[in-house]
Amino acid sequence: MHSSNIEFFGYFAAILTTAAFLPQLIKTLKTKKAEDVSLVTLIMFLCGVFFWIIYGYKISSLPILIANIITFTLNFLILFSKIYYARK
């Protein structure tokens, strides 16, 4: 198999696991609650994604950097919305 075909799986995987958090953010903003979404999961995941950003920077991998900056932003907004709606 050509290496470009192998890379396709990686890029497709990265797009899906990054874009996946957009429907969660939209749902949270629409229903104005994210009670069932685990706070510990969000915090652990954000910390992990933060380390992926550092790793991507250190190894100079633009795909890792871009995918994880978007994932971090989406999950940060989900966490922020969850806390915001819980306080209202």
Place this chain on the structure above:
Amino acid sequence: MHSSNIEFFGYFAAILTTAAFLPQLIKTLKTKKAEDVSLVTLIMFLCGVFFWIIYGYKISSLPILIANIITFTLNFLILFSKIYYARK
């Protein structure tokens, strides 16, 4: 910086973004609901993780394979629990 120090960030990131889904599974099993967890997010994420597994296999990366098989299992169990409790 030594390359082993750089790799540390990658492994630490992988452990965190994998283990992060365990608290969500525990919360869902305890509260017996995951109404606020987006179904579209879970399905997109599972598809993405599935492609990470294929990618990890193709490039013979054991860390990518192991991390994504665990992530897939945890998220599959969250999806299964969400559907199961919604039907009850």
